[in-house]
Amino acid sequence: MKKKKIFIVTGARPNFMKAAPLIKEFKKNSNFNHVLVHTGQHYDKQMSEYFFDDLGLPEPDIYLGVGSGTHGVQTGNIMIEFEKVCFSEKPDLILVVGDVNSTVACAIVAAKLFTPVGHIEAGLRSFDRTMPEEINRVLTDQISDYLFTTCRDADRNLIEEGICAEKIHFVGNVMIDTLLSNIEKSNKSNILEKLNLKEKNKIRKYALLTLHRPSNVDDEKVLRDILKALKRISRELPVIFPAHPRTLKQIRKFKLEEIMSYCENISHCELNFQVQDILALPPIGYHDFQCLMSHAKIVLTDSGGIQEETTILQVPCLTIRNNTERPVTITEGTNIIVGNDADRIINTALRVLKDGVKRKKIPEYWDGKAAERIVEILRSRL
Numbered sequence: 001m002k003k004k005k006i007f008i009v010t011g012a013r014p015n016f017m018k019a020a021p022l023i024k025e026f027k028k029n030s031n032f033n034h035v036l037v038h039t040g041q042h043y044d045k046q047m048s049e050y051f052f053d054d055l056g057l058p059e060p061d062i063y064l065g066v067g068s069g070t071h072g073v074q075t076g077n078i079m080i081e082f083e084k085v086c087f088s089e090k091p092d093l094i095l096v097v098g099d100v101n102s103t104v105a106c107a108i109v110a111a112k113l114f115t116p117v118g119h120i121e122a123g124l125r126s127f128d129r130t131m132p133e134e135i136n137r138v139l140t141d142q143i144s145d146y147l148f149t150t151c152r153d154a155d156r157n158l159i160e161e162g163i164c165a166e167k168i169h170f171v172g173n174v175m176i177d178t179l180l181s182n183i184e185k186s187n188k189s190n191i192l193e194k195l196n197l198k199e200k201n202k203i204r205k206y207a208l209l210t211l212h213r214p215s216n217v218d219d220e221k222v223l224r225d226i227l228k229a230l231k232r233i234s235r236e237l238p239v240i241f242p243a244h245p246r247t248l249k250q251i252r253k254f255k256l257e258e259i260m261s262y263c264e265n266i267s268h269c270e271l272n273f274q275v276q277d278i279l280a281l282p283p284i285g286y287h288d289f290q291c292l293m294s295h296a297k298i299v300l301t302d303s304g305g306i307q308e309e310t311t312i313l314q315v316p317c318l319t320i321r322n323n324t325e326r327p328v329t330i331t332e333g334t335n336i337i338v339g340n341d342a343d344r345i346i347n348t349a350l351r352v353l354k355d356g357v358k359r360k361k362i363p364e365y366w367d368g369k370a371a372e373r374i375v376e377i378l379r380s381r382l
């Protein structure tokens with residue numbers, strides 16, 4: 001029997017940890033010939049290559065080299081380049097993950113060539129159409145043939161949007177597959193020592209911050225208010241801030257550098273515990289970040305995936321947004337929505353630092369076997 005050719009599409013940083021467990025499962029299964037496609041949406045070493053190395057991902061089989069641009073330019077360029085590859089390679093199925101521009105661009109190309117599309121992490125909804133990711137999610141789900149979901153509320157969202165139940169498969173969370181299979185390696189990271197956060201086996205208290213959403217970093221007042229709130233929190237404990245390149249650009253553009261210290265090279269960072277501060281760093285690799293997250297007293301973020309990872313690690317997470325497409329992290333996990341108002345961020349953080357958050361439970365099927373379930377479904381259907 002001819003092997004089925006499966007494209008696994010990645011493009012941006014949060015995609016790589018979702019692709020890794022799928023590749024591992026496809027390798028075990030002789031029915032499939034998998035092809036790893038990287039659109040090049042993220043291209044800096046720190047945003048892409050480091051993750052391939054950390055996660056043991058093979059070099060992409062196909063690299064489209066598309067790069068940055070406005071939404072129209074980036075999405076359009078990915079479509080143009082991806083269509084050429086589909087014509088020459090003729091895949092039997094295209095798997096897209098998450099909600100970035102690469103996800104929707106490749107799903108549209110596939111659907112118009114009548115190639116079946118599988119969307120991993122389908123059905124998540126913030127119900128906020130000002131988020132580019134929400135547009136990407138809704139459109140990708142509408143044209144996908146296999147919708148693999150991480151939680152029951154995603155199934156309900158899809159049914160309400162008229163998607164037929166036979167296409168929906170509740171399989172769990174591939175990002176958690178990666179987190180669980182990498183715990184040992186993450187524990188071996190020496191980032192705590194490098195940042196002077198560990199001395200003689202004693203780990204100091206610190207907060208961990210990430211920030212990159214356009215709604216938080218593109219407006220000067222909003223970004224200034226958030227950073228001022230963090231500055232206040234840094235009087236209680238130092239704030240470690242691995243910063244996304246677009247956030248660093250905005251901080252420089254708005255001349256907000258004086259609110260924090262910036263350390264260009266992590267190997268030469270000397271965190272001075274006499275001066276409480278926000279310490280901004282360049283983006284860091286997967287294991288270093290997981291290690292920092294698992295030992296943090298509190299995580300403050302506008303990322304989607306980090307809300308899920310902190311739920312598994314049972315670390316309090318304050319989400320600097322007005323909504324989340326991952327409500328299960330609030331009802332079952334450690335997540336609290338705080339918006340971007342400075343007083344609310346400060347007051348909630350101080351309360352959480354004093355009282356902690358109630359530990360709840362691990363969401364259903366976030367057990368490290370999501371990719372296994374996906375590949376089994378594809379094996380039985382294709």
Ligand code: UD1
Nearest residue numbers: 012013014041042043044047068069100101132133245246
């Ligand atoms: C994208 C995703 C977002 C995801 C995030 C994770 C979309 C619409 N957004 O946002 O959902 O949470 O990735 O990081 O797809 N840049 C670099 N180097 C890089 C990549 C980007 O410097 O390797 C800078 C460029 O200035 C670029 C900007 O970051 O213009 C934004 O990159 P882009 O891929 O458009 O969106 P992200 O903000 O990274």
